[in-house]
Amino acid sequence: xxxxxxxxxxxxxxxxxxxxxxxxxxxxxxxxxxxxxxxxxxxxxxxxxxxxxxxxxxxxxxxxxxxxxxxxxxxxxxxxxxxxxxxxxxxxxxxxxxxxxxxxxxxxxxxxxxxxxxxxxxxxxxxxxxxxxxxxxxxxxxxxxxxxxxxxxxxxxxxxxxxxxxxxxxxxxxxxxxxxxxxxxxxxxxxxxxxxxxxxxxxxxxxxxxxxxxxxxxxxxxxxxxxxxxxxxxxxxxxxxxxxxxxxxxxxxxxxxxxxxxxxxxxxxxxxxxxxxxxxxxxxxxxxxxxxxxxxxxxxxxxxxxxxxxxxxxxxxxxxxxxxxxxxxxxxxxxxxxxxxxxxxxxxxxxxxxxxxxxxxxxx
Numbered sequence: 258x259x260x261x262x263x264x265x266x267x268x269x270x271x272x273x274x275x276x277x278x279x280x281x282x283x284x285x286x287x288x289x290x291x292x293x294x295x296x297x298x299x300x301x302x303x304x305x306x307x308x309x310x311x312x313x314x315x316x317x318x319x320x321x322x323x324x325x326x327x328x329x330x331x332x333x334x335x336x337x338x339x340x341x342x343x344x345x346x347x348x349x350x351x352x353x354x355x356x357x358x359x360x361x362x363x364x365x366x367x368x369x370x371x372x373x374x375x376x377x378x379x380x381x382x383x384x385x386x387x388x389x390x391x392x393x394x395x396x397x398x399x400x401x402x403x404x405x406x407x408x409x410x411x412x413x414x415x416x417x418x419x420x421x422x423x424x425x426x427x428x429x430x431x432x433x434x435x436x437x438x439x440x441x442x443x444x445x446x447x448x449x450x451x452x453x454x455x456x457x458x459x460x461x462x463x464x465x466x467x468x469x470x471x472x473x474x475x476x477x478x479x480x481x482x483x484x485x486x487x488x489x490x491x492x493x494x495x496x497x498x499x500x501x502x503x504x505x506x507x508x509x510x511x512x513x514x515x516x517x518x519x520x521x522x523x524x525x526x527x528x529x530x531x532x533x534x535x536x537x538x539x540x541x542x543x544x545x546x547x548x549x550x551x552x553x554x555x556x557x558x559x560x561x562x563x564x565x566x567x568x569x570x571x572x573x574x575x576x577x578x579x580x581x582x583x584x585x586x587x588x589x590x591x592x593x594x595x596x597x598x599x600x601x602x603x604x605x606x607x608x609x610x611x612x613x614x615x616x617x618x619x620x621x
Contacts, residue, residue: 310371313364322348436498541599
């Protein structure tokens with residue numbers, strides 16, 4: 258992930274069709290330098306850490322809604338009821354119940370592991386997207402770029418990244434690989450975050466990050482316990498990043514090149530804001546089922562042998578949830594998830610784009 262594959266401006270320029278760079282220069286396009294090794298990773302991690310802190314209250318509410326009524330009615334299941342009388346609480350009532358029980362600080366539960374997770378997972382997925390996309394362009398996208406020479410030159414002329422002309426399929430592949438790569442090593446911090454945010458469902462107060470990690474390590478099988486849910490976590494991350502960044506990337510391209518919108522949208526804040534909101538809505542919808550199953554699988558009680566007491570696998574969790582609560586349960590918590598991913602995507606991408614602009618790098 259050095260400067261050669263990680264240089265969106267330089268990599269795109271070298272892969273661009275003949276004449277694109279000249280056309281861009283003639284049009285007075287801004288000059289973009291190639292990023293230093295690790296620079297995109299640093300900017301991506303910083304932008305996502307800030308976004309995680311701002312949107313943590315919505316993440317807490319999403320987790321609480323996802324575990325409400327878990328396996329209700331199943332023999333042997335003993336989940337905490339969602340409300341007196343078994344009623345489900347909406348997002349507003351869930352927030353009020355948490356604040357009344359523990360104070361406003363309850364809405365910041367899990368923020369420390371969330372920041373650690375973003376600093377590892379999102380640093381990799383945001384930083385790796387452009388280098389992977391450039392590699393895919395060099396391997397598979399040359400013919401497509403040559404066939405769209407005019408669009409590539411126009412992208413460069415308006416100060417955009419020339420790889421915006423790549424087909425959506427290659428962008429999705431780049432996003433999926435970047436997301437999976439980032440999530441594979443960040444599962445422990447995600448597990449700790451879920452446990453802390455879900456603690457109130459059973460009336461318990463969360464412990465600190467290190468103590469929670471030590472408890473999981475000591476009572477749930479060591480490293481295997483800390484990596485519980487690694488496959489649903491990796492799948493979710495791949496699906497999220499394969500939706501979030503490619504949708505954002507391609508929306509920028511469509512809005513700035515389509516005849517009906519090109520006069521309204523130029524590279525800048527308005528374009529970044531509009532595209533990030535669309536991307537947040539899209540990824541919240543796509544990852545909701547996996548997110549639901551991941552949360553329940555990670556939050557289940559663990560037996561002395563280190564095995565889950567409710568679900569033997571992710572597939573078992575999926576089947577049990579659908580049987581007990583119906584298919585619509587897979588999208589439980591969609592509203593707060595959408596409300597969180599929308600602002601999170603917006604804040605993180607706005608900061609990421611600005612850091613790139615201040616540093617003289619090409620935009621996404």
